[in-house]
């Protein structure tokens with residue numbers, strides 16, 4: 001198993017070009033299935049989740065080739081509407097292929113995406129929405145059989161919770177459905193807007209993406225196009241946390257700072273300086289960092305749950321006590337144990353974590369628990385004294401494109417073994 005060996009205590013300084021967004025690339029790869037002709041997706045990060053999505057496309061009968069950070073897909077003749085069990089288990093977010101398969105073929109068979117490190121991760125909102133559009137869904141021993149014998153039709157769908165995945169699945173099914181679909185209480189994350197912009201470029205009729213109400217008018221044909229994936233706002237937040245933890249100063253290139261308000265507000269409250277011009281974000285750590293009296297994770301445009309562990313890592317050495325409340329996932333404090341092993345003073349009570357800043361953290365042997373928890377350990381290790389051995393880094397490779405190379409280029413002493 002690979003691991004990162006990190007020697008902490010070195011200030012990070014320099015320029016980082018931010019990778020394309022995993023959570024935009026994945027739904028857009030699924031959306032390519034809806035299109036005839038060729039789709040060329042550029043600025044696509046080299047991640048294990050992206051490779052898994054390419055394997056799913058290939059298993060459905062599409063041609064899918066990734067060269068460096070460009071993926072070329074041809075979905076002229078998708079032959080199979082079945083996603084193999086092992087591919088479903090490999091990547092939870094493969095559930096977003098449900099909408100695309102239903103949109104293109106009117107049917108799909110896929111394994112129930114298992115619960116994962118963040119909690120049960122149900123898909124009830126996805127299934128309710130598909131049923132509203134005329135899909136018949138039956139489940140037998142963990143396999144979902146979905147079919148729309150009379151084709152998909154538009155519907156009015158209200159989401160009880162602004163689920164990102166459910167909103168994406170509705171978009172993917174509705175663009176090829178008969179008639180109009182109106183989604184209320186839709187997720188507003190920037191990755192939804194990126195997906196909608198891709199679909200519109202392919203010929204879809206979508207209004208209101210990024211707001212809570214999205215209107216989609218189904219069309220009977222979509223044609224592939226060339227599209228660049230938006231920058232990854234959570235990876236950007238990760239590099240900011242690494243700079244904050246080491247008292248460093250970074251210039252981040254190819255960012256989408258418009259999508260980072262909740263994140264930048266938190267770092268500015270911590271005394272960091274953030275200034276943006278076009279797609280460049282200049283960041284200088286506050287020294288010392290100030291605590292965040294109280295912050296809670298919220299659906300976009302609030303403070304994102306994916307940045308919770310990452311910002312917590314920086315707060316471990318803040319000059320005071322911070323309180324973080326995780327309102328999106330049931331079990332998203334699994335990284336706390338590792339941070340405590342590195343010397344942090346954190347107490348978890350239900351959905352809240354109380355972080356009392358300590359003067360210094362020290363290296364330790366820790367294991368990544370999940371994607372963003374692993375990233376948090378990386379940020380903490382860079383700001384800790386001594387050596388950290390971070391194992392189970394396959395979690396990190398799901399969402400970060402060569403993180404050790406990025407960090408080495410700005411002065412970090414980190415190696416992958």
Ligand code: EPZ
Pocket residue numbers: 022023026093119120121122123124125126127161162163164165166305306328329330371372399
């Ligand atoms: C997406 O997951 C992201 N994944 C997650 O990022 C992110 O944390 C999450 O949105 C919230 O922003 C991708 O985009 C691939 P949700 P998703 O549906 O779609 C409950 C990362 O680190 N829920 O908005 O699964 C669910 O249990 C990953 O990159 C239902 O109850 O998130 C959770 O508590 C981690 N029923 C909450 O809603 C449903 O049918 C948010 O889930 C669906 C969701």
